[in-house]
Amino acid sequence: MKEDKNELYAMSGFERFKYKFVHFFTGIPSAIGNLCKKVGRGIGSFFKWLGSDLKDIGVTFAEGDWKTRLSFLIMGFGPITRKLFARGIAFLALEVLFIVYMATIGVEYVSQFGTLGTHTSGFNDDGTMSYGDNSFLILLFGLLTIIFIVAFILLWRMNIRENRREELVLKSGKQLPTNGSDLRSLLDSNFDKTLLALPVAGVFIFTVLPIIFMICVAFTNYDFDHQAPNNLFTWVGFENFKNMFSFGGAGFGHTFYKVLGWTLVWAFFATFLNYFAGMAVAILINKKGVKFKKLWRTILVMTIAVPQFVSLLYVSKMFANDGMLNAYFMKWGWVSSPIPFWTNATLARITIIVINLWVGIPYVMLITTGILMNIPEDLYESARIDGANAFQMFRKITLPYMLFVTGPYLLTSFTGNLNNFNIIFLLSGGGPYTTDLTGGAGRTDLLVTWLYKMTLNNTNYCMAAVIGIAVFVATAVISLVVYNILPSVKDEEGFQ
Amino acid sequence: MAKEQKLHKQHKALSNTIAHIALIIISIIWLFPFFGIIMQSFRSFETEFGGMVNYLIPKHFSLDSYKWLFSSDSQFFRWYGNTLTIAIFVAIGQTIFVLFVSYALSRMRFRGRKALMNFWLILGMFPGFLTMICLYFLLKQFGLTQEGAIPGLILISVASSGMGYYVCKGFFDTIPKSLDEAARIDGASRARIFFTMTIPLARPIIIYTALTAFMAPWCDYIFASYVAFGYSKSYNVAVALYRWVNTNDYQGYFTRFCAGGILVAVPVTILFMCLQKYYVEGVTGGAVKG
Structure with a gap:
């Protein structure tokens, strides 16, 4: 009887989650509307407070x-x-x-x-x-x-x-x-x-x-x-802002949208690829029958322990045109000329995302391992009795649960990746460069690395400041909107 | 029935073998770069030079690169000392600041608490490098650049660290408030509760905070290179090694970079591995609570 109840409660939890997922996007306009209302009310109450405060000062003096x-x-x-x-x-x-x-x-x-x-x-x-x-x-x-x-x-x-x-x-x-x-x-x-x-x-x-x-x-x-x-x-x-968002001539508009586009693409892939791959590795290690669980985890954690500038600089050189990978590929006769890992724009982007898997999977593995073990075993048990296969169980039980619990982590990870300076800087340095982009930006530059170059190489401080404000606006808008519709924030009891 | 069970067993054994093979492949990929660095660092400088080569295992093993790092030709140990100094002071300072802020925000209720938390949340959305120039000139006003870069870097890392209170506050929130209340009924002041009750209970989170704070300076290239600009005595290891790899003669310095990287990575990695348990607790707690 008790199990029955549990199941029912859990199932309605999934439905609740699905419902929320649909409303995730339909909820955006109303979330923005609410925010505007809140700001308006805030300004109103500020003036009310100011009035009563001034009156209070007068009373203090008079009495x-x-x-x-x-x-x-x-x-x-x-x-x-x-x-x-x-x-x-x-x-x-x-x-x-x-x-x-x-x-x-x-x-x-x-x-x-x-x-x-x-x-x-x-x-x-x-x-x-x-x-x-x-x-x-x-x-x-x-x-x-x-x-x-x-x-x-x-x-x-x-x-x-x-x-x-x-x-x-x-x-x-x-x-x-x-x-x-x-x-x-x-x-x-x-x-x-x-x-x-x-x-x-x-x-x-x-x-x-x-x-x-x-x-x-x-x-x-x-x-x-x-x-x-x-x-x-x-x-x-507003001269600098006009300059930043204007196309043609000396305007930065073209470069800005190119860099912004890549920044968003990068953040999306870096977050979600790492998330799913990391979860897969965690599930693999947690699998019943797998031996030496601790050893596998320790090996993966090595990437967190070793300072990034050592490992990433070495990896970046490993993928260079005269680096070891290309040398071996040529020695074995797989390719006749070096693969342009860092000099071809598309390939450089893919390489960065792949190497980022190497960096990011251990983190996600650590975070998800504990949570995976917290999923009530009876959920799987009853699903198995109903004849669900492993993939169905993952899709219907594991994934919704994980998304629910780690929602805030995904958000912070996404905004963190928008500003993930180290990976880009240590691996490609923003290159390859092209005459298509102005302001010293390369094809793999994120907004933050572009900001850094503006500051250091071009000493164009005012434009760097404009980029910084743009990064802030992007981060703030994404965080605010997502945070306000995140199920685990709105409904803390949803899965308990 | 027996046949079915046998089949099931076979199936299980197969899937376990596949899982183990996958894990072995993953492990090789993950360890490969480290293996490469170690191999390269032992390559003989005399016979094979210090540049990048097209083979993994050196033809002659030697300690040339390490000897050079220890010799008077290089300032490596000065840079190493710089980084260690920064890391120790930052670890102490940040831990104190984070504990203070976390306790105040978790246990005390005062006017402007929510506002302060929201304000810091918004501040955190500005990219860190935005303020680089301004911080540089601020430090310069106090003579904390170039020659004074080390105290300058410590000051900057510690000063704003109060904003990183999330994980620690989340931990304090889980310590039952009834403990505090019982002590207060017995007449203990807030300060006494903080120092004699909360801090001993918070040992795991203190270790986590100190560990992450200690590890960050070893990777700090951007700001360290900006503040120490042109004054090589104030470099930290990240700045120095980055220059070795990315200056024009990196061909000669590649094995030295690898050797230096090993000397940096080994102690940090050992420390991390010893305290891994606390680290996992910290990141897991932080991720779930957001």
Whole structure:
């Protein structure tokens, strides 16, 4: 009786899955629609919040005592006079720091932010060097200053809220927390702040700031002819984007779509071929009656353990025109001239995808082995009684289960492959090259390797930034849409 | 009936043989490149030079290439030391950062938690190389390029590592919250719970995090070559070996590349194989939870 129930539940699970798979694609428009609605609602509630916040500030000033009112100007004054030195001094110190920063460098950089500098470096009439403005630093520190100003406003708001809170506590006749308990709370109720302070600061300085910087660079003419500190660069609006997506003339449009097309094709094959081949190998090793299971797994895992730049560089040389494979093929008389593994565009693409199997199968094998063993044995048992053969069982039981459980992995793997720099860079380096593509792109270049070449070889920073934004948009759109319709995200109980 | 059973048995034996043959072929394909590297690294430099040749097994075995790496002609051991330094510091730093972030996001509920997670998720969608120039100039402001490339590389790898919290947080989520609550009722602070309860329980995930962090710098070519540009004392092994293979005289350096590759790969591989169990746990957990 119990088994019967199990089966029924499982079967309806498959149907549910199928149903979802169909709706996978029909659901895309509504998913996008929902997103737009969400964004709209977000903007609406932001303004509502802003209004009530401003009102709150007014109330604090009107109802506050002189300590609170003075805190509007001298941050932390209220807490200090209420003997909350730890908080008060922190506020005051940050305000002083901010003012010193603004006075020394902030104001100067932010005032030039609109033009990114006007004086070019050069030699004066008497032969001495005169240093002009450095657009790079102006952009960088200008951004930093703008972010500091926003942060300062938020801090100021916090300071006012703090004053209001203290006053209300005192008015209701309660005691304020002591300095000691304030500091102790950093290890207890406020432990999250202690833990996150450094990591968040690190991400801010070394990820957020550079990304905002590069997004700004996409709207400038920062390239080979406009390099700081000798030359200035300046804002050009959407010029680079127009250039990137325009066909004909000096436009990058043709190259861009070619590279984007290959990037998508590559990501598709790299993800799904690896997935199915890896699963097949895992099933093979898991097969009842196969001996030395551990040995086979260990051999495959070698490719993960050995640093990729060693193994892939060697493999790339192995497939070269003067490499070992071609040498043996010619020695054995199989071919009369070397097979152009890296010099023929189509062949190079196929070679890369095949070698990527060598790299990717072990990962998938590791991931799927555990999951395969988790599939309830009675599902197979009942299928066998019904007379299903091995392939039918794979198609009807194993595959749906695997797709369901590893859905998120497939998504991350796909987006990871869109940006799979190492394989391309170490194997083909983006080649073979053709005059058909501009901007230094080769026939096996992905968007990321093209971005890298733009940065390093062509020093065309502004176009590199545009490519980077394009990669981001592609990744974000694919992730968002897929994530929102992924069955394992929507329906966590579907297979339990 | 007996005949049928016998047939069934034969069928099974056949399919098992096929499976074993397939696995042997797969193993040969998978091990072939490594076999090739090892063979080439032992080729005699004196009689057969260091270039690429059209045969797999060297005619004369010798340790020429290894001797050259150890000799004063090459800076290989300086580069090796550089990479080891980076790898150790990055492993320590990243593990600490990831543990901090994971605990805060898994156990504490604070304002902006969801927003922070979503924000970092979106940040992760930008390609890493986009920010290369900006990071370079940022490091240059502090003198952390060329001569200072090693601390610079460590700083960059560690600073943003908090964003890679997914696997570790997934692990923390599986540790029952009732443990924390019981300790809190007994008066333990959050910090105490973190250091004396959660961290000992998280041993597998700590090993996984440290292992992956330790292995990454050995492969870091792109950023390392950019930050150390033109200053050979700050190279790491990836930069050095890549240059050997891809400069014009790679014909002479090919066996040296193989020998250097072996010296890099052997310790890393042994370490990985010893800690394989933890690695498998980590990637499997990460893949299922997404």
